[in-house]
Amino acid sequence: MHPIISALKHHKTTIVLVALEIALTCAIVTNALFLIGDRLAAMRVPTGVADNELVWARASGLDLGGAAVSRDPTDVAAADLAALRGLPGVESAAMANTLPLTNNYWSMGVFRRPGDEKSGLDNVVEYLGSPGMLRTLGIRLSAGRDFLPQEYVDYNPFKDQPPPTVVIVTRTLAGQLWPGESPLGKTFWLDSDGKHAVQVVGVVGHLLNPSINKDQGVDRSLILPVTRVQGGVYVLRVRPDARGAVKRDLPGVLTRIDPARIVTDGHIYADTVSDYYHGDRAMIWVLLVVTGCLLALTALGVVGLSSFWVQQRTRQIGIRRAIGATRRDILRYFQFENLLIVSAGILLGSLGAVGLNLWLMKHYELAHMPLAWLASGAVVLWLLGQLAVLGPALRAAAVPPVVATRSV
């Protein structure tokens, strides 16, 4: 047996402790790195709209009744949009019921066949947009056309009004309604009675949902053309440098046109997206800090034990040097020893990492960790081990041969 391995047998306890620490660190760090990668990938998915050029605010009507007879809401909406388009830096303006990643969503069931409840597809996110909504948001069609001016109708899903007859769907929704077929020109129904048919005129390649969750998924939605949205979002396409000013002025402009309503603060859409991912960013920071502390701690532990061993073996090192071992041989000895122990820890830790991932998958709906991530954890710990042992090993290599002749 190789002398290094037979020498290790004399230090069973300490070796088991170091290997155990490496294994635990490996299992935790591998899963943490995987989680970080997973969150980063989720955050990098594009929204499908022009993130850096949008400003929005939400306005809600205030039904005070009595004295002031309310103006026709369609007129108010038109006046609002005209005034907003007049703000400096604003390129276009439109109304929508909601925007991607604003956490405020409406969802509905759609039906592939008229009057057939079993042909339904539940939890489809519904976007409503006034004329120019696609252009204002910067939504790109991958096939078909935008809505025509005459296709916009007065529609509120919470009132008894017939919905529009044309629709734009996302590629994901089209794929689930008609797998493998072109959706353009096809018809589906918005109700289980088969009364409200809509025809697909366009397909959006990608448009994120207002909220990404288990039921609604990531980007399964449809867009309906409406003349106005009650209690909806005013969204403006703005030159990026004018966003701050527009955000400030937006609520005032709306309140001046009709004071009988409550307007939220203006929002820069890029900030809205950043807010949506706040929890993910916080999680990434926590994982990074804990991973960093864990690695530092493990490294210090390895340094402590290696130093102890070097001190313990000073005499043996002196004897080896006296009978012809070079400094390089001593250095290599400690490095190889460390490699062996760390590898044992990594082997154990990889099993732990897979186990931990399976357990997390069961309890927290995490994704399955591809085995390639194990390699990332292993590389990190090998490097860490070698780095930690370098100092003590150099000290060992510096032990002069004359030590062999002294009693300690």
Next chain:
Amino acid sequence: MFGYYLDLALHSLKRNKVLTALMVLAIALGIGASMTMITVLHVMTADPIPGRSGQLFYPQIDPRPMDSDNPTHDPPDQLTWIDAMNLLHARKGVHQAAMTGGRVTVVPPQGASHAFFTPARSTTADFFPMFDVPFLDGSGWAASDDERRSRVAVISRDLADKLYGTPHAVGQTLQLGKYDFRIVGVIDRWNPSPHFYDLGMGNYTNEPEQVFLPLQTALDLKLSGANSMSCWGKFPSDGDLRKASSCAWMDFWVQLDTPQQVVAYHEFLVNYSEQQKALGHFVRPPNTRLRDVMAWLDYNHVVPGSVQLQALLALGFMLVCLVNTVALLLVKFLRRGGELSVRRAMGASKRSVFAQLLVEAALVGLAGGALGLLLAIFGLWIVRQQPVPYATLAHMDGVMLSATFLLAVCATLVAALFPAWRACRIVPARLLKTQ
């Protein structure tokens, strides 16, 4: 004897400052990280209504059609209007209240241009005695107000201060939209956390309801919506949710004081479902649940997964810190083989050497605990800076404070057991001879 051990321990710790600092730091990091996350978990899983949570129950029944494509076997999380009213009028519990949430437009005395939205709750009279809501002025409304559809309101202290400049606002008029209400009660600050009675407002909320209205009154005047709702059929065309027989949107709580009452209420729910099925209103066989507050919170997974995950991560970190401490203590104790052998040779028993080493470890634990406490306080401060609704809850209380020290010392002592035992096994004669 203890004083002597303490003296020896301090001496030994001072001799190797780097190693001591390393151990203290390892324990402090482990304790700091885990206590931060455990404290967050502790406040988030706290009982929102201590003393009452075991007597408050949330009934669920299943009015859905057979072919509903919802794959879960659990009944809907809320009740339909009809079922909620039937359970309310059956009066089978000590107290019971039906409720829904939403927001109202408050028009302050200064005029409509200062109008603002505020969260509101529409409920029935028993809400206040059942949840033990603290009143500052006046009281809740009577059951007869519910039936008469009186225009009365209970408001929060904050809203009373804001509108009238005084918390004693009973008798004042509150304008909501275009309707006037008479204020009958002002409640003191009250925001159970988690917001157990209506999780549709978010599991934790910093903006509790400021206005409480009789349920029927609010619905008649269209002042109330629903924070959450699930439908399996048609939505009524005029938007009046009371006619939506296939939409569940009402929250319902019942107070049951004894186990017999709980059993009886469960039977009542089954009987009710069977009776409704016989009448043709229900299709499914009775599918009922009756959970108390804590079980209801658990069923709804109120604590976010990310918080649990971080607590788990912190505990894993703590484990690594402990293994690290075991290894470092082992090194430290074994290095001192010579000194320990001299003490043994001079008559110290194995037990006294063991005790001495443990005293030394306990000192390290105490120092680590103190530093860890500072780290945990800093960690909690960071948590409070986060824009999450539970951020304001993240404070350390006395229990967690003492738990921190206890955990630090116990963990270090456990970690020291093995190294100390190993160090005691040294045969003094052999070590002394080689020196």
